[in-house]
Amino acid sequence: MSDRRTRLIAALDTRDPQQAMRWANAVSPHAAAIKLGLEFAYAAGFEAVSDIAAGRELFLDLKLHDIPNTVGAAIGSLSRISPAMLTIHASGGAAMVTAARKACDENFSAERRPLLLAVTVLTSLDDAGLAETGVQDGVRTQVLRLAELALRNGANGLICSAHELAALRAEFGDAPVLITPGIRPRGAAAGDQKRVMTPGEAREAGADWIVVGRPITEASDPQAAAAAIAAELAG
Numbered sequence: 702m703s704d705r706r707t708r709l710i711a712a713l714d715t716r717d718p719q720q721a722m723r724w725a726n727a728v729s730p731h732a733a734a735i736k737l738g739l740e741f742a743y744a745a746g747f748e749a750v751s752d753i754a755a756g757r758e759l760f761l762d763l764k765l766h767d768i769p770n771t772v773g774a775a776i777g778s779l780s781r782i783s784p785a786m787l788t789i790h791a792s793g794g795a796a797m798v799t800a801a802r803k804a805c806d807e808n809f810s811a812e813r814r815p816l817l818l819a820v821t822v823l824t825s826l827d828d829a830g831l832a833e834t835g836v837q838d839g840v841r842t843q844v845l846r847l848a849e850l851a852l853r854n855g856a857n858g859l860i861c862s863a864h865e866l867a868a869l870r871a872e873f874g875d876a877p878v879l880i881t882p883g884i885r886p887r888g889a890a891a892g893d894q895k896r897v898m899t900p901g902e903a904r905e906a907g908a909d910w911i912v913v914g915r916p917i918t919e920a921s922d923p924q925a926a927a928a929a930i931a932a933e934l935a936g
């Protein structure tokens with residue numbers, strides 16, 4: 702059994718600030734962080750992101766992917782929000798990751814600096830879906846390739862599925878922060894997620910954090926759903 706402490710990020714995917722606040726309050730005893738992302742920020746704006754995130758650990762999942770100059774400048778624009786974690790796409794390339802690293806270092810004091818996390822291969826893709834993008838090597842090879850690129854250029858950690866955790870730990874050790882979406886409690890619908898595992902399996906495989914959205918937000922009792930996931934993580 703792994704002695705790693707795996708924590709829960711609750712993904713609050715909604716356009717509605719009041720709904721996001723209700724969910725944030727409901728899950729806060731059980732989730733160590735909340736995720737706000739594209740759906741919420743585009744609809745509600747960054748003032749609302751700040752409001753919901755006040756007093757909480759924020760996983761700001763914007764998955765930045767643009768030319769290096771634009772990604773660096775975008776991160777500079779986020780400095781007033783102070784997320785604990787911030788995502789970029791590793792497939793943006795080495796120069797883009799380097800620009801993101803530099804922007805984090807220059808725009809945030811050491812105490813407020815977010816963990817820079819690189820998305821490897823989206824958990825909604827399997828080998829066939831990845832092949833449609835022109836990458837024929839399979840998900841595992843591509844995750845390891847992009848992980849190496851991202852970590853070499855300053856990312857603090859990676860977004861991957863739980864299926865790649867063992868290979869990533871074997872290759873890169875304990876230091877990178879590994880965060881896994883695509884988590885489904887046993888029996889829950891996978892939806893659009895292709896590479897899924899249960900919370901307990903992800904913990905055993907070496908996740909630092911798991912990200913769970915719809916199994917919490919679509920539950921009849923989101924607080925109870927978050928509590929059950931946290932209990933599974935606690936073993």
Ligand SMILES: O=c1ccn([C@@H]2O[C@H](COP(=O)(O)O)[C@@H](O)[C@H]2O)c(=O)[nH]1
Pocket residue numbers: 712714736738762820822823824825860861882883884892894912913914915916
């Ligand atoms: O590869 C990725 C990267 C990010 N996500 C995000 O995680 C949550 C998962 O939500 P569920 O409802 O539990 O499927 C969602 O906010 C995604 O944007 C991901 O799923 N996969």
